[in-house]
Amino acid sequence: xxxxxxxxxxxxxxxxxxxxxxxxxxxYVDQTWFETERDKxxxxxxAGIGFAKDVPANGDAxxxxxxxxxxxxxxxxxxxLRVFLNICRHRGMILIRExxxxxxxxxxxxxxxxxxxxxxxxxxxxxxGPGHNSHEAIHREDLGLVEVPSYVWRDVIFINxxxxxxxxxxxxxxxxERWREFDGPLFHSGADSGFRxxxxxxxxxxxxxxxxxxxxPWVHPGLNSYSRLEDHYNIEEPGAFSxxxxxxxxxxxxxxxxxxxxxxxxxxxxxxAAEYIALYPNVLFGVHRxxxxxxxLEPVAIxxxxxxxxxxxxxxxxLEEDHTALRARNSALWExxxxxxxxxxxxxxxxxxxxxxxxxxFSPVMDSPTHMFHRWVATRLx
Amino acid sequence: xxxLSPAALDAALLDAHAAGDSARLAALYGKAASRFNETxxxxxxxxxWTQALVFALEAGLDExxxxxxxxxxxxxx
Numbered sequence: 001x002x003x004x005x006x007x008x009x010x011x012x013x014x015x016x017x018x019x020x021x022x023x024x025x026x027x028y029v030d031q032t033w034f035e036t037e038r039d040k041x042x043x044x045x046x047a048g049i050g051f052a053k054d055v056p057a058n059g060d061a062x063x064x065x066x067x068x069x070x071x072x073x074x075x076x077x078x079x080x081l082r083v084f085l086n087i088c089r090h091r092g093m094i095l096i097r098e099x100x101x102x103x104x105x106x107x108x109x110x111x112x113x114x115x116x117x118x119x120x121x122x123x124x125x126x127x128x129g130p131g132h133n134s135h136e137a138i139h140r141e142d143l144g145l146v147e148v149p150s151y152v153w154r155d156v157i158f159i160n161x162x163x164x165x166x167x168x169x170x171x172x173x174x175x176x177e178r179w180r181e182f183d184g185p186l187f188h189s190g191a192d193s194g195f196r197x198x199x200x201x202x203x204x205x206x207x208x209x210x211x212x213x214x215x216x217p218w219v220h221p222g223l224n225s226y227s228r229l230e231d232h233y234n235i236e237e238p239g240a241f242s243x244x245x246x247x248x249x250x251x252x253x254x255x256x257x258x259x260x261x262x263x264x265x266x267x268x269x270x271x272x273a274a275e276y277i278a279l280y281p282n283v284l285f286g287v288h289r290x291x292x293x294x295x296x297l298e299p300v301a302i303x304x305x306x307x308x309x310x311x312x313x314x315x316x317x318x319l320e321e322d323h324t325a326l327r328a329r330n331s332a333l334w335e336x337x338x339x340x341x342x343x344x345x346x347x348x349x350x351x352x353x354x355x356x357x358x359x360x361x362f363s364p365v366m367d368s369p370t371h372m373f374h375r376w377v378a379t380r381l382x
Numbered sequence: 383x384x385x386l387s388p389a390a391l392d393a394a395l396l397d398a399h400a401a402g403d404s405a406r407l408a409a410l411y412g413k414a415a416s417r418f419n420e421t422x423x424x425x426x427x428x429x430x431w432t433q434a435l436v437f438a439l440e441a442g443l444d445e446x447x448x449x450x451x452x453x454x455x456x457x458x459x
Contacts (some may be wrong), residue, residue, distance in 0.1 A: 104442025112436045125436050133435075133459045151404075372458030 003036040005381045012359065013378040017371040020125045021359035023378065028202040028352035036300040037204075038067045041281045043161040046168050048283035048296045049073070050157045051310055052081055052187045054099070059117065061106075062099040066159070067299060068132055071148065072096045074106075076117040083150040083159050088113055089121065089143040106145075119145035154179075155186050155312060156283050156294050166288050174237045174280060175346035181266050182287050186312035189319045189327055195335055197307040199342050201349040203299040206307065207278045207373055210295075213244040214366035219340050234369050235277055239376055242369035249288055252333065254326050260290035261315035278369075280376050290314060293334060303349055309338060386413070408437035408445060415452075428458045 012021040026033050041047075049064050050073055061074045063086050072086035072095065087094050088108040095108055096113075105114040105122050114123040121140040128135035149160045151168035151178065158168055165171055188194075199206065208216065214233035216223055231248040235241070250274050251259045263270070266289055274288040284295040291313050298306040311331055313319065318327070351357065362371050391414060398406040407422060415430030431449050438446035453459045 103440070104404075104446070105439040107436060107440040112437045114436060123436055123439055125432045126429070131425050131432055131453075131458055133432055133453060 003033055003381070005378060007382075010105050010378050010382050013374050017368045018364035019364060020371055022371075022372070023204070023353070023363065024359050025352045025357055027204065027377070028349060031302055034202075034299075034305050036381065037377070038299075040066055041377060042299075043069075043379070045165050045173055045281065046151065046158040046160050047281055048156045048279075048294075049083070049159055050296070051294070051308075052152045052155050052157055052209065053186075053310070055081060057100050057101065059103070060099075061096050061102050061117075063094075063096045066161075069161060070094055071159070073150075074102070074117050078118070080118075081150065081152060081157065083148045083157065084119055084145040085148065086317035087146075089145070090124075095145075115145050119147055121145075135275055152286060154182075154292065154294055155188070155310070156296065160285075172240060172279065175241050175277065179275075179285075179287055180316070181270065182263060182292060184264060184314060185316075186292070186314065187316050188310065188312050192324075192327055193311040193313075193331055195309050195331065197309065197338060197342065198300075199305050199307060199345055200303060201305055201345040202303055202352070203282060203297045203305045204373070204377065205345040205348045206297050206305055206341075207280075207282070207284070208370045209341055209348075210276065210278050210284045211242050211244065211369035211373055212367055213246075214363060215344065219344055220337055223337065233268050234277065235275060236369055236372050238372060239280075239379070241277045241279045242372040243275065245273060245275040246368060248272055251288075251290055252326065252330055254329070258322065260313055260318045260323065260326065260330075261288050263314035278373065280373065291318070291330065295338070305340065309334065388417075399407070404437040405441040405443060408434050408441055408443055408449075411437060412445065412449065415449075424456060428453060428456060 004134045013023060047066060049066050049071060050062060055062050055073050055075045058075055058077050058079055061072055064071045064073060064186055070085055070086040073081060073083050075081050087093065088095055088110065090111055090113050093110040095106055102117060105116060107114050108151050112125050113121065123133065123142065124138055125133055125135060127138050149163055151158045169176065217229050231246050233245050235243040235245055253259045270289045276286045278284050282297040286293045291311060291353050293309060293311045296308040298308060311334060372375060384408045391410060395410050398410055411430045411434035415434055418426035418430060431452050435446055435449035435453065438449055450459060
């Protein structure tokens, strides 16, 4: 049964940042609350589950599990990417066990009910007895795969399991508009532009750390040399996303001055700006003039999170041979930065077992993006 | 596909199942169905055409349409 926050429990989190308290410990260590957050924060809204680049060709399928929900992303013969519950409508058997191309129909390995890639039920062998493939009680038109509403933004596949959220374009209109200039194609170079970090923390702490720039001089001293704390600003959109931006982004260049090509048609302000937002609940994005990244936070358990990091370039030339070494440097740079965060998010997770912790006291100036995330969590759980 | 004895057909089917070779399974089951059709054992033929249809669908073979049509004509779909 879902937990609910009472008004009394909610009030300290909903206070203005100067007087607010953070979410209490139970949201990080209590399995019951983990399950409530699964339903209210992930299933009732738009959660990230994977990357469209991993199902590139028509007929490609990729099974995905989100908080126990078996799903499968399939690119249909029509090129459209759809997400379904990865189960047969007959006995609930898992349909697709490995990622890969589907040549024809999806065949359930149990009793061989077959589905088209758009989910339509194509065959129900022997359902009316041996050699009889229909029955008056079996209405194929009602027994297609269960499709889950999905949307791809910045290559991340988002889904709404409950089916009750507003359309993605409505729910995240402000984020889409904010980064409209980056709407062009994204180019991914493969394994050299992605990595996974397994972190012993609750997923929310990864969001909370990503949102704010307060920690940069202490945890990422390498960034401080050219991106000082005072060059950052907070980004806050209540109920949707929060994060930080910088006004002094400097392109990575090699010894010969080679850089990644710019995003076509980008406004002047992006010559030195970069922005980083956490789109609630679980996707962290960053954009720069010449590349961007997405970090998908996969909650593996209440205290374990897999961070799937993928880096994208904004012009195809960045994938050419002469940029190979620079891409490797860029990936290594981001991997270093994100690994530097691990000890703090793991440390805060361990700290959440301290019975005397009261949710924490925010910096009224520096922590407001994190506070905004807490307010979103608390409001959704009310 | 060369004519196979019933025993050889069984063995070939087992091999194809073990290999997960749906195109070959479709062909072999289609062969089995034809044999029973020739002896007017329609129930058995429809069982094997059903098997052939499923694997032809999985393999994305055009023959799926032929198997489905045979079953349809016999009121089995």
